[in-house]
Amino acid sequence: xxxSHEVRKQEIIEATMALSVEKGLKKLTTQAIADxxxxxxxxxxxxxxxxxxxxxxxxxxxxxxLFKVIGDLFSTPGPADERLHQIILKQLAFMGKHRAIPxxxxxxxxxxxxxxxxxxxxxxxxGYAQRLTRLIEEGIEQRVFSPELExxxxxxxxxxxxxxxxxxxxxxxxxxxxxxxxxxxxxxxQPSLRP
Amino acid sequence: xxxSHEVRKQEIIEATMALSVEKGLKKLTTQAIADxxxxxxxxxxxxxxxxxxxxxxxxxxxxxxLFKVIGDLFSTPGPADERLHQIILKQLAFMGKHRAIPxxxxxxxxxxxxxxxxxxxxxxxxGYAQRLTRLIEEGIEQRVFSPELExxxxxxxxxxxxxxxxxxxxxxxxxxxxxxxxxxxxxxxQPSLRP
DNA sequence: GTTAAAAGTAATTAATCACTCACAAATGAA
DNA sequence: TTCATTTGTGAGTGATTAATTACTTTTAAC
Numbered sequence: 001x002x003x004s005h006e007v008r009k010q011e012i013i014e015a016t017m018a019l020s021v022e023k024g025l026k027k028l029t030t031q032a033i034a035d036x037x038x039x040x041x042x043x044x045x046x047x048x049x050x051x052x053x054x055x056x057x058x059x060x061x062x063x064x065x066l067f068k069v070i071g072d073l074f075s076t077p078g079p080a081d082e083r084l085h086q087i088i089l090k091q092l093a094f095m096g097k098h099r100a101i102p103x104x105x106x107x108x109x110x111x112x113x114x115x116x117x118x119x120x121x122x123x124x125x126x127g128y129a130q131r132l133t134r135l136i137e138e139g140i141e142q143r144v145f146s147p148e149l150e151x152x153x154x155x156x157x158x159x160x161x162x163x164x165x166x167x168x169x170x171x172x173x174x175x176x177x178x179x180x181x182x183x184x185x186x187x188x189x190q191p192s193l194r195p
Numbered sequence: 196x197x198x199s200h201e202v203r204k205q206e207i208i209e210a211t212m213a214l215s216v217e218k219g220l221k222k223l224t225t226q227a228i229a230d231x232x233x234x235x236x237x238x239x240x241x242x243x244x245x246x247x248x249x250x251x252x253x254x255x256x257x258x259x260x261l262f263k264v265i266g267d268l269f270s271t272p273g274p275a276d277e278r279l280h281q282i283i284l285k286q287l288a289f290m291g292k293h294r295a296i297p298x299x300x301x302x303x304x305x306x307x308x309x310x311x312x313x314x315x316x317x318x319x320x321x322g323y324a325q326r327l328t329r330l331i332e333e334g335i336e337q338r339v340f341s342p343e344l345e346x347x348x349x350x351x352x353x354x355x356x357x358x359x360x361x362x363x364x365x366x367x368x369x370x371x372x373x374x375x376x377x378x379x380x381x382x383x384x385q386p387s388l389r390p
Numbered sequence: 391g392t393t394a395a396a397a398g399t400a401a402t403t404a405a406t407c408a409c410t411c412a413c414a415a416a417t418g419a420a
Numbered sequence: 421t422t423c424a425t426t427t428g429t430g431a432g433t434g435a436t437t438a439a440t441t442a443c444t445t446t447t448a449a450c
Contacts, residue, residue: 005396029437040399042439047397051438106301106362122367150379156363157383161352164359167301168351172317184345188352191386200426224407235429237409242427246408 008047011037013057017100020058020107055104056117062101063124069094074131080139081193087135088162088189089182095166096178102170106163129155139193146195158189203242206232208252212295215253215302250299251312257296258319264289269326275334276388282330283357283384284377290361291373297365301358324350334388341390353384 015036019028030051034041048054070090073083095101105121132155139145165185169178210231214223225246229236243249265285268278290296300316327350334340360380364373 008397030439031437039397041437042400042441043398045439118366125363125366153376153379154383157356157360157380160359160363161356162359163362164355164357165352167358167362168320168355171313171320181348184348185352188349188387191389192383194386203427225409226407234427236407237411237430238428240409 005047008037008039008043009057012044012047012054013061016054016058017061017098017104020103021099052117056120058100058104059117059120059124062098062104065098066091066094066101074135079144080135080142081144081190084132084135084139084158084193085186087132088158088186091162092166092182092185093179099170099174102166106167106170125159129159132158136193143195145193149193154193161185161189200242203232203234203238204252207239207242207249208256211249211253212256212293212299215298216294247312251315253295253299254312254315254319257293257299260293261286261289261296269330274339275330275337276339276385279327279330279334279353279388280381282327283353283381286357287361287377287380288374294365294369297361301362301365320354324354327353331388338390340388344388349388356380356384 012033015033016028019032019036030044031041033054034044044054048057070087073087073090076083129152133151136145136149136151136154140147140149140151162185165181166178169176169181207228210228211223214227214231218227225239226236228249229239239249243252265282268282268285271278324347328346331340331344331346331349335342335344335346357380360376361373364371364376
């Protein structure tokens with residue numbers, strides 16, 4: 001027999017992410033995933049109810065992992081500007097190490113073909129935006145950010161800049177270092193945030 | 196018989212864009228396009244060599260149309276900051292009227308499944324980025340932008356912010372007015388550009 | 391050691407879909 | 421009118437692929 005349910009599940013998730021980078025999602029068939037894991041195609045369905053369920057698990061893995069990396073920075077006390085700085089650096093560094101993330105997150109295949117998966121992604125993004133909004137509010141109270149900023153809108157603009165950058169990185173086949181863009185991006189954004 | 200080649204071609208392009216908004220690209224089959232145009236499915240292939248050729252035509256239509264709207268602003272003389280302001284307003288207004296654009300441009304289906312289409316999109320984006328870079332250089336010469344800006348990188352950050360915003364709009368099913376975000380986005384970016 | 395549950399597979403199915411082909415009808419130039 | 425070209429179609433093909441089924445093997449708990 002094979003490995004345990006939990007182990008196989010994780011193997012399938014990892015194989016799916018690896019393949020999403022190598023081939024794009026078109027060739028991300030259950031057969032291709034199975035081949036990479038080293039099991040037969042129907043065995044996939046012993047561990048996941050459907051193909052979509054695999055993608056859902058991948059999205060959740062991404063969300064959980066990202067939260068592990070930057071989650072603390074939202075709740076830790078300290079100057080909000082420094083924390084935002086760190087969030088930008090760490091998020092881009094994290095994504096720079098996991099090319100599958102933009103491929104999966106920005107995939108219309110997930111957004112448009114499965115309303116369920118779409119709300120999973122939206123919920124994740126909403127949570128992020130809310131934390132960011134809260135952080136900007138704190139920064140305004142701490143007088144490190146301009147009191148004229150609309151926290152909610154500002155949070156969404158910052159997110160848009162990050163997401164746009166990551167998307168560009170993905171579209172251009174990862175041909176520049178995402179990590180190296182993090183500090184310049186922060187430098188660029190800073191004047192717009194300062195009082 | 197039917198209409199002329201050119202007319203049918205345009206009808207197919209328009210049907211494809213309309214469907215990309217309504218259903219997402221999964222259901223964007225040649226059958227669905229044909230149904231919408233009111234012709235039989237094989238007739239599609241009288242006017243386009245392949246399904247990819249349709250998408251290529253759509254991308255080119257998008258690029259041409261966008262260029263018609265904002266192209267002048269790159270070459271017209273005048274203060275660079277005002278021109279950039281107008282570019283942001285007009286681009287977001289234009290995209291706000293054509294929901295198909297983000298659906299098509301940000302589709303991984305196009306980027307990852309067809310190397311040819313991918314380079315079409317990349318070339319378009321490159322052209323845009325170059326013009327923007329040039330505009331920022333002018334702005335620095337005119338002393339309306341900070342001389343410390345790296346024109347190329349700044350252009351890409353601005354593009355990322357715009358693209359991120361448009362992508363968010365698309366992911367959230369167009370549930371906010373893109374046009375209304377344009378002026379606030381410009382207000383947000385301005386402090387980062389000014390000397 | 392028995393046995394029930396878990397994990398595995400080969401074979402197949404049913405659906406989808408881009409694309410082809412052989413032929414029909416309309417068009418327009420001669 | 422004639423006829424070559426263009427536009428159109430119904431019927432089909434071949435390829436792909438998620439999911440099911442019926443069956444086998446392995447594991448681990450008792």
